[in-house]
Amino acid sequence: MKYVEEFRDAELAKGLSAAISAEADPDRIYRFMEFCGGHTHALARYGVEDLLPKNVHMIHGPGCPVCVLPVGRVDEAVALATQHDVILCTYADLMRVPGTKYESLIKARSKGADVRMVYSTIDALNIAKDNPDREVVFFAIGFETTTPPTAVAIKQAQKLGLKNFSVYCNHVLTPAAMRAILGTHTPQGAPPNEQNNVILDGFVGPAHVSAVIGTQPYEEFTRDYKKPVVIAGFEPLDVMQSILQLIRQTNDGRADVENEYARAVTPQGNIKAQKLVDEVFKVRDEFSWRGLGSVPLSALKIRAEFSEFDAELRFRVDVPNPKENKLCECGPILRGEKNPVDCSLFGTPCTPDNPMGACMVSSEGACAAHWTYGRFRTELELEDSA
Amino acid sequence: MNAPQKPPQKPHGNKPGSRPLDLKNGRVDMSHGAGGRAMAQLIEDLFVGEFDNELLNREHDAAMFTLPPGRVVMSTDSFVISPLFFPGGNIGSLAVHGTVNDISMAGAKPYYLTAGFIIEEGFPLADLSQIVKSMAAAAKEAGVSIVTGDTKVVERGHGDGIFINTAGVGVVRDGVDVCGDLAQPGDKILVNGTLGDHGVAVMSKRENLSFTTAIESDSQDLGDLVSDMLDAVPDIHVLRDPTRGGLAATLNEIAHQSGVGIELNEDAIPVRPEVKSACELLGLDPLYVANEGKLIAICPADKADALLAAMQAHPKGQHAAIVGEVLQDARCFVRMKTGLGGTRMVDWLAGEQLPRIC
Amino acid sequence: MCHAIPAKVVALRDDSMADVELEGVIKEVSLDLVDGVELGDYVILHVGYALAKLDPEEAQKTLKLFAEMGAAVNDGAAA
Numbered sequence: 025m026k027y028v029e030e031f032r033d034a035e036l037a038k039g040l041s042a043a044i045s046a047e048a049d050p051d052r053i054y055r056f057m058e059f060c061g062g063h064t065h066a067l068a069r070y071g072v073e074d075l076l077p078k079n080v081h082m083i084h085g086p087g088c089p090v091c092v093l094p095v096g097r098v099d100e101a102v103a104l105a106t107q108h109d110v111i112l113c114t115y116a117d118l119m120r121v122p123g124t125k126y127e128s129l130i131k132a133r134s135k136g137a138d139v140r141m142v143y144s145t146i147d148a149l150n151i152a153k154d155n156p157d158r159e160v161v162f163f164a165i166g167f168e169t170t171t172p173p174t175a176v177a178i179k180q181a182q183k184l185g186l187k188n189f190s191v192y193c194n195h196v197l198t199p200a201a202m203r204a205i206l207g208t209h210t211p212q213g214a215p216p217n218e219q220n221n222v223i224l225d226g227f228v229g230p231a232h233v234s235a236v237i238g239t240q241p242y243e244e245f246t247r248d249y250k251k252p253v254v255i256a257g258f259e260p261l262d263v264m265q266s267i268l269q270l271i272r273q274t275n276d277g278r279a280d281v282e283n284e285y286a287r288a289v290t291p292q293g294n295i296k297a298q299k300l301v302d303e304v305f306k307v308r309d310e311f312s313w314r315g316l317g318s319v320p321l322s323a324l325k326i327r328a329e330f331s332e333f334d335a336e337l338r339f340r341v342d343v344p345n346p347k348e349n350k351l352c353e354c355g356p357i358l359r360g361e362k363n364p365v366d367c368s369l370f371g372t373p374c375t376p377d378n379p380m381g382a383c384m385v386s387s388e389g390a391c392a393a394h395w396t397y398g399r400f401r402t403e404l405e406l407e408d409s410a
Numbered sequence: 411m412n413a414p415q416k417p418p419q420k421p422h423g424n425k426p427g428s429r430p431l432d433l434k435n436g437r438v439d440m441s442h443g444a445g446g447r448a449m450a451q452l453i454e455d456l457f458v459g460e461f462d463n464e465l466l467n468r469e470h471d472a473a474m475f476t477l478p479p480g481r482v483v484m485s486t487d488s489f490v491i492s493p494l495f496f497p498g499g500n501i502g503s504l505a506v507h508g509t510v511n512d513i514s515m516a517g518a519k520p521y522y523l524t525a526g527f528i529i530e531e532g533f534p535l536a537d538l539s540q541i542v543k544s545m546a547a548a549a550k551e552a553g554v555s556i557v558t559g560d561t562k563v564v565e566r567g568h569g570d571g572i573f574i575n576t577a578g579v580g581v582v583r584d585g586v587d588v589c590g591d592l593a594q595p596g597d598k599i600l601v602n603g604t605l606g607d608h609g610v611a612v613m614s615k616r617e618n619l620s621f622t623t624a625i626e627s628d629s630q631d632l633g634d635l636v637s638d639m640l641d642a643v644p645d646i647h648v649l650r651d652p653t654r655g656g657l658a659a660t661l662n663e664i665a666h667q668s669g670v671g672i673e674l675n676e677d678a679i680p681v682r683p684e685v686k687s688a689c690e691l692l693g694l695d696p697l698y699v700a701n702e703g704k705l706i707a708i709c710p711a712d713k714a715d716a717l718l719a720a721m722q723a724h725p726k727g728q729h730a731a732i733v734g735e736v737l738q739d740a741r742c743f744v745r746m747k748t749g750l751g752g753t754r755m756v757d758w759l760a761g762e763q764l765p766r767i768c
Numbered sequence: 769m770c771h772a773i774p775a776k777v778v779a780l781r782d783d784s785m786a787d788v789e790l791e792g793v794i795k796e797v798s799l800d801l802v803d804g805v806e807l808g809d810y811v812i813l814h815v816g817y818a819l820a821k822l823d824p825e826e827a828q829k830t831l832k833l834f835a836e837m838g839a840a841v842n843d844g845a846a847a
Contacts, residue, residue, distance in 0.1 A: 025687050025791055027774040027810060027827055034677075036831075037750045039838015046841050062771060071752020115815070143619065143692075144816030146798060169772065173817045176800045232772045235812060235820040258772065260750050261834055268837060287826040288774075288812050294820055297801045376757075397754040400743045621795040687791035690773050691813070 027287070031259030032070070040264040041075040047271050054080045055223060056270050057360050059202060060230035061088030061388030063256065063263055068397035070260040080267065083360035084390035086201055086315060087230055089165045089194070090117045091358060091382040091389045094312045096346035097194055098123035101163050103341035104192060105129060105137040110339070111155060112139045113148040114163040121385045124347045129163075145177035152181070152189040161335045162191045169232040171195040171324065172297035175304040178326065178333045192335040193326055196311065198233050199241045200322030204313075205359060206249050224360070226270040228263060229255035231285050238293025239283050246279040257285035304330055314348075314382060315358030354381040357390050364391040365402055371395070431455045436535040443529070443563025453561060456539060457525070460546040465522070465557035473557035477521060477581050485512035486577035494537065494571055497611045498626030499702075501574055502541035506548035506556075507629045507702060508653070509576040514636040515649045515705065517588040518580035523549065525559040525576050530569035541572065552631035554578070585644050592647040593668035597736040598714035600707045602635060602721050603628070603729040605657055606685040609699035613692070621691060625684050628703035635726045639707060642720035648708035655759060656698040660706055661744050662758040671739020674746040674756065678733045698759055708736060772814040774822050777807055788813065 048054060058064055064084045067073060073082070086092050098121050105112040112129065119130040119141060133139040138158075142148050145162060152160040164174045174191060181189040206224070229242055234255045242253040252273035256266035266284045273280060283289050304327060311323030326334040348354075352374075353367035364370050364383070374380040376392050383389035387396065394402075431451065441448040458466055465473040489505045499507075506523065513520035525545065529538065549556050556576075607628040614623050632651070639646065648668070652660040657679070665672050681696045689696050703726070709717050714732055721727030734746075744756045775788035775795070784799045788811065798817045799805050811818035 025683070025690065025773075026776070027822060028690070030831055032749060033834075034749055034751050036834045036838060039841065040834060041751075042841040043837040069748070069754060070750045071748045071754045072750065074752035075750070146816050169814055169819065172801050172819070173798075173815050176798070176817070232812065232814060232819060235772075257830075262830075265830075265834055265837065284830070287823050287830060288820045294801065296803055297819070300801070376759075396757045400741070400745055400753075400755050403741055403743075621793055623793045625793075683791040684793050688793045691775075691790060691793060691795055693771050 028259065031257065031261045033261065036261055037075060037264065040261060040268060044080065044264065044268050044271065045077045047268065047275065048077050048080055049275060050079065052079065054225050054271060054274060055083055056080070056226050056228060056267060057083040057085045057205070057224050058228040058256075058263070059085035059087040059198065060228075060233065061091065061386065062231065062258055063228055064088070064390060064393050065388040066258060066260055066263055068393040071397070072260050072263060073398070073401075075264065076267065080271070082267075083224065084357070084393070085205065085227075085360060086313070086358040087167065087198065087233075088383075088386050088388045089167055089170070089196060090121060090386035091354065092196065092201070092313045092315060093118075093121065093165060093194055093382060094314045094346065095123050095348050096312065096343065099127070099343040099346055100341055101192060102127050102129060102132050103343050104161055104335065104339055105132050105139050106135070107341055108159065108339055110138070110159040110161045111151055112137065112161050112163060113142045113151060114139065115143075115165070116141050117386050118163060118165065120379065121382050122379055124344050145173045149177055149180055149184075149186075149189065152186050153184070156188060158188060160189050161339075162189070163194075164191050165194045167196055167198050167230070167233050168236045168301075169230075171301050171305070172236060172294070175300040178304050178330050179300070181333055182330065190333050190335040190338050191326065193305070193324060195305065195324040196313070197307070197322050197324070198230060198237070199244065200319055201313070201316065202227065202245060204316045204319045204322070206245065206251065224251060225274045226252040226254070226279075228266050228270065229253045231256060231258045231262070231288070234283075234285065234289045234293065236294045236297050239281050239289060239291045242281045246281050250279040252279045252282070254282045255285050255289055257288065303327075315355035349380050352381040354383045354391075357383055364394040367391070371399070431535060433535050433539045438529045438531060438533040438535065438538065438563055440531055440563055440565070443561060449561060456542055457559060457561070460542045461525075461549065461556040462546070463555040463557065465555060471558070473522065475522060475557070477579065480581040480583065483513055483516040483518040483580045483582055484577065485509055485516070486575065487512060488573060488575040490570065490573050491612065492570060493612070493615045494541070496615050496627055498608075499629040500541055500544050501572060502544035503548045504629050504702060505574040505576045506545050506552065506554070507631050509578040510552045510554055511632050511651050511705070513578050513580035514633045515588070515651055516580070516582060517586040517636070517640060517646070517649060518582040519637070520552065520554050520578050520580040520633060523554050523556045523576050523578045525556050525574065527559070527561045528569055528573040529561065529563050530571055531563055531566040533571055538572070548631065552633055583640065586640055586646075588646055588649045590648055590650060590664050590667040591669075593664055593670050593708045593736045594647060594710070595670055595736050595738040596711050597647055597708045598711050598732050599661075599672065599674070599734040599736065600709070600714065600718060600721065600730060600732050601657070601680070602632070602705050602707075602727040603703075604680045604682045604685065605652070605701055605704060606681055606689065606696035606699035608702040609656070610685050610688045612700075614688070619692065621688060623684050623688055625682065625688070628701060630703035630726060632703065632705055632726060635721065635724045636705070638720050638724050639717060643709050643713045643717045645713070646707055646709045646717070649705055651705050652701050654700050656696070656700060657706065658695075658697040658744070658756045659759060661756065662742075664706075664708070665742040665744050668736075669740070669742065671737040671742060672734055672744040673737055674734035674744070676746050676749045678731050680729045680731050697756055711735070772812050772819060774810045775813050777805055777809050777811060780805075780807060786818070788818075
């Protein structure tokens, strides 16, 4: 596969691994957060950790839109499917996310709700076209990569004059989340305080979010928080190269935005997509995130001009008070403060088979990634230390 | 003692006063399952007509036979695949291959199959005829006879077109002992060819995926390949076909049954480029995609090269490869050295593999 | 961060749709989010949409960079 396999080459990986080991200062620890769930997945799936020196720690960030979706929003989606006779269209990752009392869309479907898995908003629009007598709701989630397709779908629905199509909008914004992680009230360079802010040396920036928003939005972090950001492509060599660049910046005391994914990311990003999103959505004052709590200006809602396509205005639902399992550590894990194995539920009983929280459902959640790809390492370490 | 020979029955269509089955435009209706003349006609003209063997032609409820001496092996499988017709096969050929392969995976030669059908009212006879023809051809190629069966018809809306169950019997040759719990640390793990073909072929026919590919299902009978393999290496420890859940699920099962660990070598696992790219597009991992004409063989390390050679010499094992080895591991983890040089687990999957979007 | 993959545009269709190809697998996608896509271009695909055009020159530069990083270590070791 062109432009894919070359970026997974084992020989180049060896070279980059050697370069990273050579430049990492053995007398310090480096803590870099890979914001994006896709990078978490790539690191785990290729075993990149084995190619990094022990003093380079990758902290998994909250860039998994399934993982950060609050329980209350899942409950509302389940309620839409069960309390109204809608066809609820959803991306596959959302099917098994547990809401309050572990109700999920896949459980609702087994009880008779019409929940359908789609690969694209185009499928949802087609379902609406093919079923003019049924209401069709598209459960929209995602960071800035996934938002433009939803914008296209809403405009398309308007163009076609569809009267039975709406969107339950949960799109969220990356820079706001990064700000929340770094602590909006932490002055630049200050040490972590009681608010549990994480010591981070830098960020591996998202690949495809950046293809849409460009590199400019990250300059606030280098400028105000003095943390380097290296935007990385999706393949394991991209991530390794970005880690190398972050180590260099950290050693040099620099904090710049660097673009490793120049083959797909430009400084301004995809203007056409940005304009479309701006036309259809506006920023919510605040939005509740699993793990980060209430974050201002961090999510999108549908503009008034398109209100007929807003499921939140079209349907009223009855939902319980949202409740998460008290022992679930998804919050601290999403903030990078704890590791999956620090959660008492990890493995018993929380597993991808029986998820207690969202970090275990999405294959890019830190817990699922560790369970599925990496837990043998922890077991081996336990054995070695015994 | 042999029963007296009876002449084979003539199809009902030749009896005065009855119309032949309309295989072109006709549909299955409730009378075909009711036990009366319509059902008898369906069975005779279609099933018996196509499967055509001495035992079945007698049309007793039960088929009576003797097997060659040896340990008898029995297996059953039900087939509920959707869509029914896919590149490289259909539910019928699959139903035969699936069960004969299960018998072969026990190190046995399959002899006889049963075939049970649950058909939804309204199912086109043309489709049923094609399915039955495929079963007959698959059985013939595998050297087995379908000797008894059953037909039920359920009301429209209560069945997904057609479901098929097949059961089979076979005999294990002397000196062969294959079982999921016999893998030993040090053993090598082999596969007979490319992985993921069947799953991708079936998915390419699913409406909402909109991708086209030339990939065909690998559904095929593995009996003669297994026979060659056992000739070359009689002390193969484990044979299993990686169907639902793919290589990953099957290896995890074996690891747990045998109480061992497994380490795979990603670079050695054969996957067609189109299967790789279809999986990339859908966010799937080929290790977890179903196969229907592939097997896993686990054998002592010193026999691995001989086994590989025997497999590669057979048309159904051309792309055979040694893909990993069995380790001592009380936790029964299945690990893999990735193409990049790192290591990851190949975990037992939770339910249906859900493709990623984000 | 969202699962996306580069694929080659092999046919342009009506309504801003296009066929892309990845190792013999052909998929229909929307070009509604990118302008100026031509036959033979590589695009980054996400949930059925092209999000960006891939720049082949930059891709080669990046691969070269990887090789240089590795080589620099070897040279350092040899020195």
